[in-house]
Amino acid sequence: MSARLFLLLALHLCVDVVPVQSQGSQQDSFIIQYLERRLAQIEERLSQCEQNSISATQKIYDLSSDLRSHMSTLTVFRSELKTQVDSVSTRVERVERELEYLENKIPTQSDIEMEEALLEQQIKAIERELKKKAKIKVENDCSTALTQIKSLKIVKKAGDTSGSWFKDPSEGSNKVYLMSGIRNNTLLEYVSLKSFTEKAVTLAAKELQLPVYWQGTGQVVYNGFLYLHKADTANQIVKVDLLNGTVVDNTFLPGAGNIPVYSLNPNTYMDFAVDELGLWVIHADSEYGENLVITKLDQVSLAVDYTWDTQCKSRDAEGAFFICGTLYVVYNTRYGGRSTVQCLFDIHDTIHSNESPVMFFPKRYTSHTSIHYNPKDKQLYAWDDGYQTIYKVEIQQNDEVTAQ
Numbered sequence: 043m044s045a046r047l048f049l050l051l052a053l054h055l056c057v058d059v060v061p062v063q064s065q066g067s068q069q070d071s072f073i074i075q076y077l078e079r080r081l082a083q084i085e086e087r088l089s090q091c092e093q094n095s096i097s098a099t100q101k102i103y104d105l106s107s108d109l110r111s112h113m114s115t116l117t118v119f120r121s122e123l124k125t126q127v128d129s130v131s132t133r134v135e136r137v138e139r140e141l142e143y144l145e146n147k148i149p150t151q152s153d154i155e156m157e158e159a160l161l162e163q164q165i166k167a168i169e170r171e172l173k174k175k176a177k178i179k180v181e182n183d184c185s186t187a188l189t190q191i192k193s194l195k196i197v198k199k200a201g202d203t204s205g206s207w208f209k210d211p212s213e214g215s216n217k218v219y220l221m222s223g224i225r226n227n228t229l230l231e232y233v234s235l236k237s238f239t240e241k242a243v244t245l246a247a248k249e250l251q252l253p254v255y256w257q258g259t260g261q262v263v264y265n266g267f268l269y270l271h272k273a274d275t276a277n278q279i280v281k282v283d284l285l286n287g288t289v290v291d292n293t294f295l296p297g298a299g300n301i302p303v304y305s306l307n308p309n310t311y312m313d314f315a316v317d318e319l320g321l322w323v324i325h326a327d328s329e330y331g332e333n334l335v336i337t338k339l340d341q342v343s344l345a346v347d348y349t350w351d352t353q354c355k356s357r358d359a360e361g362a363f364f365i366c367g368t369l370y371v372v373y374n375t376r377y378g379g380r381s382t383v384q385c386l387f388d389i390h391d392t393i394h395s396n397e398s399p400v401m402f403f404p405k406r407y408t409s410h411t412s413i414h415y416n417p418k419d420k421q422l423y424a425w426d427d428g429y430q431t432i433y434k435v436e437i438q439q440n441d442e443v444t445a446q
């Protein structure tokens with residue numbers, strides 16, 4: 043059995059070996075061809091591989107630059123976010139502070155009750171005043187209204203950027219006064235407007251040294267007396283006799299002195315005025331929405347004749363003047379511009395602010411620190427940034443008052 047198998051195997055071998063020996067070179071070339079093919083295939087795959095690796099490198103490079111740009115935008119986003127978070131946190135802080143403030147401000151019940159009592163008291167006072175108002179009769183009453191500010195004339199440039207100048211409007215006086223700056227104890231007096239405008243200043247002026255310092259740009263001279271706001275006091279009014287420079291009287295104006303009269307003139311807390319009816323004081327009341335309050339003063343005794351609350355705002359006002367019992371308030375901007383009369387208050391209640399048009403000052407950039415009306419020559423004396431200026435005005439008879 044095993045011998046038979048061996049034989050078979052040997053036969054097989056023979057059959058196999060014989061063709062190999064006979065066809066040796068053919069087989070060789072076959073193998074070489076085969077190997078060459080394989081080699082070519084491998085080379086191709088290698089080059090493909092190389093290609094792939096190049097494109098992979100490129101992709102990696104692209105990806106990394108993409109990543110870099112993303113990273114940089116991310117950094118920007120992050121810093122933006124940080125600022126936003128910061129601003130939100132400051133806002134939150136502010137709101138917290140405001141809340142705290144409001145909490146402190148909310149009045150307790152007892153406060154409210156007290157305020158109601160106060161209100162009642164005030165209503166009673168107003169009722170009393172209204173009765174008094176019906177009886178008030180002003181001397182030398184007049185009935186005119188300002189219709190236009192016609193022209194301007196710059197007469198001089200003297201002194202500080204702030205100040206005031208005016209004439210004594212009383213009969214028989216031509217004197218011109220100049221108060222430079224916002225606080226001093228000197229007053230320059232000129233015998234007339236002519237001598238004021240003359241070149242030789244030092245010769246023309248008489249320098250008056252006052253016993254007290256004045257403050258702001260609201261002072262006036264009337265009948266030879268200077269009415270001033272005493273410096274370093276909230277609301278003390280002093281009357282000085284200019285003949286011998288002595289203080290003849292003084293008083294305190296209740297409610298005045300907390301805030302400047304006009305928001306654009308922060309150093310003036312009381313503004314005096316003289317018109318056909320006499321002596322006035324203008325101030326702003328912080329308790330009354332910062333509106334202007336006017337007081338008619340007795341020029342002799344300095345007693346308060348009467349006080350009116352006006353609806354004219356202190357805000358953006360630069361000055362005011364009186365003509366015939368009517369207050370005209372002049373407004374401007376912080377940067378200086380064209381002054382306008384935009385609010386008035388007539389004690390006779392015949393001219394109304396909402397019915398009268400806005401009145402413009404002549405076209406020029408101005409910033410007035412004082413404006414005084416002179417009832418004698420019916421002109422405005424203004425201090426415009428160091429320039430002493432006169433405005434001519436047009437005044438009309440008010441028929442309604444005349445008819446009464």
Ligand SMILES: *[C@@H]1O[C@H](CO)[C@@H](O)[C@H](O)[C@H]1NC(C)=O
Nearest residue numbers: 201222223224225226227228
């Ligand atoms: C007061 O006025 C005089 C004369 O105009 C001036 O020389 C002086 O500097 C002023 N004083 C103050 C404090 O402004």
Ligand SMILES: *[C@@H]1O[C@H](CO)[C@@H](O)[C@H](O)[C@H]1NC(C)=O
Nearest residue numbers: 283284285286287288289290
């Ligand atoms: C100043 O003059 C007035 C009159 O104008 C007089 O009443 C007063 O007594 C005088 N004062 C002094 C201190 O001379």
